[in-house]
Amino acid sequence: MADKRIGFIGAGQMAEALARGFINKGVCKAKHMWATDPVDERKEVFRSFGTNPVNGNIEVVTSSDVIFIAVKPQYVSVVLREVRPHLEDRHTIVSIAAGITLQSLKDAAGDGIRLVRVMPNTPCLVGETAAAMCLGGKADDSDAQLVQRLFDSVGKIYRVDEKLLSAVTGLSGSGPAYIFLMIEALADGGVRSGLPRDIANQLAAQTVLGSAKMVLQTGKHCGALKDMTCSPAGTTIAGIHELEKAGTRAAFMNAVYAATQRADELA
Numbered sequence: 001m002a003d004k005r006i007g008f009i010g011a012g013q014m015a016e017a018l019a020r021g022f023i024n025k026g027v028c029k030a031k032h033m034w035a036t037d038p039v040d041e042r043k044e045v046f047r048s049f050g051t052n053p054v055n056g057n058i059e060v061v062t063s064s065d066v067i068f069i070a071v072k073p074q075y076v077s078v079v080l081r082e083v084r085p086h087l088e089d090r091h092t093i094v095s096i097a098a099g100i101t102l103q104s105l106k107d108a109a110g111d112g113i114r115l116v117r118v119m120p121n122t123p124c125l126v127g128e129t130a131a132a133m134c135l136g137g138k139a140d141d142s143d144a145q146l147v148q149r150l151f152d153s154v155g156k157i158y159r160v161d162e163k164l165l166s167a168v169t170g171l172s173g174s175g176p177a178y179i180f181l182m183i184e185a186l187a188d189g190g191v192r193s194g195l196p197r198d199i200a201n202q203l204a205a206q207t208v209l210g211s212a213k214m215v216l217q218t219g220k221h222c223g224a225l226k227d228m229t230c231s232p233a234g235t236t237i238a239g240i241h242e243l244e245k246a247g248t249r250a251a252f253m254n255a256v257y258a259a260t261q262r263a264d265e266l267a
């Protein structure tokens with residue numbers, strides 16, 4: 001891994017989050033990273049943390065082994081067709097573009113290329129992404145391990161069949177927005193009950209963070225953790241009763257399902 005050189009075509013928000021995560025966790029040295037972007041300020045950002053900004057996509061490809069395609073989805077094909085003549089067996093192409101299929105990547109990059117499609121989410125920006133990947137072209141387990149190792153430094157990544165990526169989009173891709181809405185609503189409830197807004201926001205966000213950690217660290221079923229919090233005739237079961245009356249579970253399930261269907265429509 002330490003000898004792999006990493007390139008970014010598109011040096012925007014996601015590329016920066018990934019690059020900083022890889023460097024901070026020591027999975028790749030800044031001097032072994034290349035990045036390009038038509039916007040000079042973005043290249044300067046990459047220069048500021050020690051990577052090598054270059055002037056074109058082809059230079060990123062010739063300098064790197066693992067190439068992140070981190071442009072907006074509509075530019076992915078154009079970029080891949082541009083660099084296609086320079087792709088070699090040593091390259092692993094990792095596309096993080098939403099909705100761009102392995103088949104589209106293969107059509108643009110050509111046969112015999114190692115292709116990995118990743119669906120990250122916005123908490124990548126704070127090193128806590130929940131991501132999924134699928135492999136295409138000539139990619140094999142060694143490419144999966146490589147991408148796993150890289151994404152372990154910015155959160156968690158799981159391998160799925162490509163047909164499940166829409167469901168991943170509906171759950172973890174869109175999920176941060178559901179949780180932001182939930183945190184805002186919890187805070188509103190706190191303010192409605194007399195808390196100052198800033199304290200209500202902090203308590204709501206920290207409650208979500210702590211609860212998520214309990215799920216991940218204890219491995220206990222969410223129902224069991226919920227039961228542990230509900231004493232007979234207590235405060236929490238009174239709150240839970242209101243959530244159940246409002247159909248909260250069905251609303252979350254429907255949200256994930258609707259977003260999955262929309263992702264399928266857009267693919």
Ligand code: NAD
Nearest residue numbers: 010011012013014037070071072073096097098120121122
């Ligand atoms: P961004 O706009 O911050 O970054 C894209 C960068 O690509 C820009 O800096 C732009 O100047 C550059 N660019 C445009 N044309 C280019 C070209 N021809 N060659 C090289 N660079 C070019 O966008 P982002 O939020 O970082 O998203 C990047 C990709 O990540 C998108 O495809 C998006 O679907 C995917 N993604 C983003 C998120 C997210 O939460 N932001 C989540 C999942 C997936």
